[in-house]
Amino acid sequence: MKIISFLFLLTVTAFSQHAEKKVFPDAKESDPELLRWMNGFPPAEEKTVRFSDGTFFMFPQLRWTVANFRQLMPTVRVSRGLEAPIPLPRKERSDIDDIEFTPIGSDQPMTWAASLMKNYTDGILVLHKGNIVYERYFGALKEDEVHAAMSVTKSFVGTLAAMLVFEGKLDTSKMVVDYIPELKESAYADASVRQVMDMTTGLKFSEDYSDPKAEIWAFGTAGNPLPKPKDYKGPRSYYEYLQTVQKQGEHGTGFGYKTVNTEVLGWIVARASGLSVPNLLSQRIWRRLGMEQSAYFTVDGIGTAFAGGGLNAGLRDMARFGEMMRNNGRFGEQQIIPQAAVQDIRSGGDKLKFNKSGINLSGWSYRNMWWITNNEHGAFTARGVHGQTIYIDPMAEMVIVRFASHPIAKNAAFDAYSLPAYHSLAKYLMQN
Amino acid sequence: MKIISFLFLLTVTAFSQHAEKKVFPDAKESDPELLRWMNGFPPAEEKTVRFSDGTFFMFPQLRWTVANFRQLMPTVRVSRGLEAPIPLPRKERSDIDDIEFTPIGSDQPMTWAASLMKNYTDGILVLHKGNIVYERYFGALKEDEVHAAMSVTKSFVGTLAAMLVFEGKLDTSKMVVDYIPELKESAYADASVRQVMDMTTGLKFSEDYSDPKAEIWAFGTAGNPLPKPKDYKGPRSYYEYLQTVQKQGEHGTGFGYKTVNTEVLGWIVARASGLSVPNLLSQRIWRRLGMEQSAYFTVDGIGTAFAGGGLNAGLRDMARFGEMMRNNGRFGEQQIIPQAAVQDIRSGGDKLKFNKSGINLSGWSYRNMWWITNNEHGAFTARGVHGQTIYIDPMAEMVIVRFASHPIAKNAAFDAYSLPAYHSLAKYLMQN
Numbered sequence: 001m002k003i004i005s006f007l008f009l010l011t012v013t014a015f016s017q018h019a020e021k022k023v024f025p026d027a028k029e030s031d032p033e034l035l036r037w038m039n040g041f042p043p044a045e046e047k048t049v050r051f052s053d054g055t056f057f058m059f060p061q062l063r064w065t066v067a068n069f070r071q072l073m074p075t076v077r078v079s080r081g082l083e084a085p086i087p088l089p090r091k092e093r094s095d096i097d098d099i100e101f102t103p104i105g106s107d108q109p110m111t112w113a114a115s116l117m118k119n120y121t122d123g124i125l126v127l128h129k130g131n132i133v134y135e136r137y138f139g140a141l142k143e144d145e146v147h148a149a150m151s152v153t154k155s156f157v158g159t160l161a162a163m164l165v166f167e168g169k170l171d172t173s174k175m176v177v178d179y180i181p182e183l184k185e186s187a188y189a190d191a192s193v194r195q196v197m198d199m200t201t202g203l204k205f206s207e208d209y210s211d212p213k214a215e216i217w218a219f220g221t222a223g224n225p226l227p228k229p230k231d232y233k234g235p236r237s238y239y240e241y242l243q244t245v246q247k248q249g250e251h252g253t254g255f256g257y258k259t260v261n262t263e264v265l266g267w268i269v270a271r272a273s274g275l276s277v278p279n280l281l282s283q284r285i286w287r288r289l290g291m292e293q294s295a296y297f298t299v300d301g302i303g304t305a306f307a308g309g310g311l312n313a314g315l316r317d318m319a320r321f322g323e324m325m326r327n328n329g330r331f332g333e334q335q336i337i338p339q340a341a342v343q344d345i346r347s348g349g350d351k352l353k354f355n356k357s358g359i360n361l362s363g364w365s366y367r368n369m370w371w372i373t374n375n376e377h378g379a380f381t382a383r384g385v386h387g388q389t390i391y392i393d394p395m396a397e398m399v400i401v402r403f404a405s406h407p408i409a410k411n412a413a414f415d416a417y418s419l420p421a422y423h424s425l426a427k428y429l430m431q432n
Numbered sequence: 433m434k435i436i437s438f439l440f441l442l443t444v445t446a447f448s449q450h451a452e453k454k455v456f457p458d459a460k461e462s463d464p465e466l467l468r469w470m471n472g473f474p475p476a477e478e479k480t481v482r483f484s485d486g487t488f489f490m491f492p493q494l495r496w497t498v499a500n501f502r503q504l505m506p507t508v509r510v511s512r513g514l515e516a517p518i519p520l521p522r523k524e525r526s527d528i529d530d531i532e533f534t535p536i537g538s539d540q541p542m543t544w545a546a547s548l549m550k551n552y553t554d555g556i557l558v559l560h561k562g563n564i565v566y567e568r569y570f571g572a573l574k575e576d577e578v579h580a581a582m583s584v585t586k587s588f589v590g591t592l593a594a595m596l597v598f599e600g601k602l603d604t605s606k607m608v609v610d611y612i613p614e615l616k617e618s619a620y621a622d623a624s625v626r627q628v629m630d631m632t633t634g635l636k637f638s639e640d641y642s643d644p645k646a647e648i649w650a651f652g653t654a655g656n657p658l659p660k661p662k663d664y665k666g667p668r669s670y671y672e673y674l675q676t677v678q679k680q681g682e683h684g685t686g687f688g689y690k691t692v693n694t695e696v697l698g699w700i701v702a703r704a705s706g707l708s709v710p711n712l713l714s715q716r717i718w719r720r721l722g723m724e725q726s727a728y729f730t731v732d733g734i735g736t737a738f739a740g741g742g743l744n745a746g747l748r749d750m751a752r753f754g755e756m757m758r759n760n761g762r763f764g765e766q767q768i769i770p771q772a773a774v775q776d777i778r779s780g781g782d783k784l785k786f787n788k789s790g791i792n793l794s795g796w797s798y799r800n801m802w803w804i805t806n807n808e809h810g811a812f813t814a815r816g817v818h819g820q821t822i823y824i825d826p827m828a829e830m831v832i833v834r835f836a837s838h839p840i841a842k843n844a845a846f847d848a849y850s851l852p853a854y855h856s857l858a859k860y861l862m863q864n
Contacts, residue, residue: 038735041702042671048734051506052659070728071508071735074483082576082724084516144514226658227484239474270473292514294726296502302480303470303503 024407027117030060032140037064038071052226059407066122066148066386066405067140069298069312074225076305078295078313079282086290086332088316088323091131095432101424104416115421119387119414120406122147123315127323127399128429137315139405146293146312147403150384153297153311154262158369159325160280161197161269162341170272172197179268182239187247188264195251196268197368198349199261202249207259209409215245219260223300237302238263254356255349255366259308262369266307278305289320289331309384315401322390322399341368346380346394348372360412377426385409389418396426456839459549462492464572469496470503484658491839498554498580498818498837499572501730501744506657508737510727510745511714518722518764520748520755523563527864533856536848547853551819551846552838554579555747559755559831560861569747571837578725578744579835582816585729585743586694590801591757592712593629593701594773602704604629611700614671619679620696627683628693628700629800630781634681637690647677651692655732669734670695686788687781687798691740694801698739710737721752721763741816747833754822754831773800778812778826780804792844805851809858817841821850828858 024030037049049061051072056065065072097113116124122141126134141147149156164170170179172194177184179193191201206214218234222241228234235241245260266277273280278297286295295313297305324330325345329337349367351374365372373379377395382388387404400422406414456462469481481493483504488497497504529545548556554573558566573579581588596602602611604626609616611625623633638646650666654673660666667673677692698709705712710729718727727745729737756762757777761769781799783806797804805811809827814820819836832854838846 041699041708042669042734042736050733052733070502071506071731074503074505075507076503079576082517085514144511237474267473276473299503301482301484302474304474 022407024059027120027138030063030120030407031138032060032064032067035060035064037061037140038068062386062407063120063122063405064140066403067142067145069148070296074299074303075296075312076276076278076299076303077282078278078286078297078311080291080294080317081282081287083287083290085292088127088319089131091128091133092135093133096126096134096425096428099421099425099428101420104420106416110417110421112421112425115417118417119402120404121387122403122405124400124402125315125319126425127319127326129397130323132316132319133429135315141315141403143316144293144314146295146314148384148388149309149311149313149318149403150386150388151259151309152318152382152384152388152390153307153309154259154369154384155382155390156281156285156311156321157262157266157269157277157307158197159337159341159345160273160277160284161193161265162344162368163284163337164269164272166338166341166344170268176264176268179271180264182243183264186243187245188242191251193268196261196264198353199255199257199366199369200253200350200353201251201256201258201261202247202253203256203258203260204246204248205258205260207257216259218244223306225299225301227301237300238304238306239267239302242267253353255354255359256357257359257366262308263306265369266305269307276305277307285321285324285336286317288334288336289317289324291317291320293317315403318390318401318403319399322392322401325390326392326394326397326399344368345370346372346378348374348380361415375423377423379423379426383411385411387411387414387418391422393422393426396430398426398429400425454839456491459552459570462495462552462839463570464492464496464499467492467496469493469572470500494818494839495552495554495837496572498835499574499577501580502728506731506735507728507744508708508710508731508735509714510710510718510729510743512723512726512749513714513719515719515722517724518752520559520751521563523560523565524567525565528558528566528857528860531853531857531860533852536852538848542849542853544853544857547849550849551834551836553819553834553836555833555835557747557751557833558857559751559758561829562755562759564748564751565861567747573747573835575748576725576746578727578746580816580820581741581743581745581750581835582818582820583691583741584750584814584816584820584822585739585741586691586801586816587814587822588713588717588743588753589694589698589701589709589739590629591769591773591777592705592709592716593625593697594776594800595716595769596701596704598770598773598776602700608696608700611703612696614675615696618675619677620674623683625700628696630785631687631689631693631798631801632685632782632785633683633688633690633693634679634685635688635690635692636678636680637692639689639691648691650676655738657731657733659733669732670736670738671699671734674699685785687786687791688789689791689798694740695738697801698737701739708737709739717753717756717768718749720766720768721749721756723749723752725749747835750822750833750835751831754824754833757822758824758826758829758831776800777802778804778810780806780812793847807855809855811855811858815843817843819843819846819850823854825854825858828862830858830861832857 099112100109122139176188207216222235223238293314298310328339329342349365354365379393382390387406389402391400531544532541554571608620639648654667725746730742760771761774781797786797811825814822819838821834823832
């Protein structure tokens, strides 16, 4: 039996060079409602999206899948609890669609509204001073449904870890093996918790999907919840896989974006807190922000949540989290995350180490699983493949959350139509 | 690869004669919290519960699984919507635990409290005149978690169908094939919708698990969401399986409890309403009763909900549904289900046809996927394997909902400790 890997969730590197050059149907042509995936009783064969044959992550089926992961694989809930949701105040404005910005590498202006289609946006919400000023849904997403957050998940795990650090329950100067002795034969044997949190580990771990020998494939196979083939001898869970990761280069010298670091951090967070990542996220965040919907994680064959990319959540709930981060960990009258933890994220990581990664985000850095733009507004962001985003601009008192299903995985393929749009909107909101 | 069948969910017949004679650890000894299933990061090998190896439905692992199905297989949500839950009023009383009743076939009295342990109760709630008078949680269930409803699911599907009938969207006198032409080569070719709703079809379909050739195995294999083995030639979904069901005897002559009837009814309900069973249940019931938690169904490999036994829901939400049924379809100020539909259920089915089934529930009948006791209180009930129950006593203005994880599947094995307890409580509440 073919094991389908979780390639799609795991990285900001490209699907393949090929994918970038391919011409895809545009957002309207690929609309999952229009294409009627999984529609009918039963759906027609050619409209059926399956996990086992890999169709679920092909484009344009992907545009249905992003809002329906739980129908394809086992998941674990992040409970909102039973209390009434706390509504976000609303001051919608009609002028945002017409705001213009200039895409990177272009000399033609583009409107905000046009950028949403260009980016295959499924849902986008803008908070300004805590009020919803803009909210739109497209594709398979509805206001009362959840969407895959992909690697935005990493920033949730990094925030939980930073919280534990400033509560004295996790020591970043300690070694990984002080918390996870099982990793003593792996690359993590001589890595510190801090190096994992900032992804400055030196690992033999390629997330290059165009290479069939890339380690990302074995990682995906280990974490795949389907039964393994009879002759399969490899690791059978995320945790088993992590014990096989080998070192390459030195730890602490440069930033290297590797999903396995977040899996290790999720493991550390669980050991340090005594709660699984989904349960800790529920107790400390999801039950405390008046969330409208319970969220969920995909899990491996022994029920471990995919810390590197498995979160699925509602758009407005993502906005609540972003707003809490903008307010230095406060939400309403409550301090949810220690202010020092949020400050530690916002102050960013080592820019020189970041530059060594070769990622084309000039002047940025990476800290506690967050991307720090170091721009003049102090913006920081959570990023996931296919366009998932939390973008927080403290100076503009603005939070943007976006779910998307772009045919190309890596954000680099469409940052040109997003990052300048966000920054232009921030400047506009400060003036208008 | 071994395909694990969904045997467990499907029937009120016994696991096996063997199981009935086996001595199982009692409720305390088998407590899933005590046994620490899936506890730790990762859980120890001997504490790991898996879908693929069948451990999930072995006893006592089953006691963990009943509250965690979604961690083992794909599911689809029954959304509660985004509104605030409507609290059930509460007038708890302390005298219920000491109420005594005499189990069937015994001459020794037993207390209500003792019966809960005897029945491996995971959660039980009693409403009297709409107030919560008693609520307890045990085992793996918490007030903010959901539990498998097993065949209680059937009564939800039957209620939806009855609703459509009295709204003029479904005609019980029509033939099944008028709605589902795909069934024209099956046993359902000459069955009416009414015969399906009351399970009076004549089918070659055994749910006897002690027979390895019983049709229930092929049904479970078809509905199993895991990929099929390469050499597998059989049906690949619930709907494909239903097309293979063969006739045995005549339709309309006797009651025969067969899960496939509910699968057919779910298909009819979807076609007649244009909505899947989970979506119709959400729109017409889950979003309208102030539910505290979204529910979910397990699904097959093409995303079809298991209408015969796949619902998982919160205990208090089950109570809200039961209370609505007690009030002839009203909940608060709203008529949720047509009063005539509830009356049609409560007035019951043909007792003579019921008697032909050989089920040891003297004087009972079956109507629209509900069990009607025809006792002096007019009680009617929804029943699922391992002890799942909604028990509605209109005369006593009482609703009991119970989730359980009894080691034996069929209710007949423990009705002796449940039915007289419910009736004694009803009489007590009418007098005290």
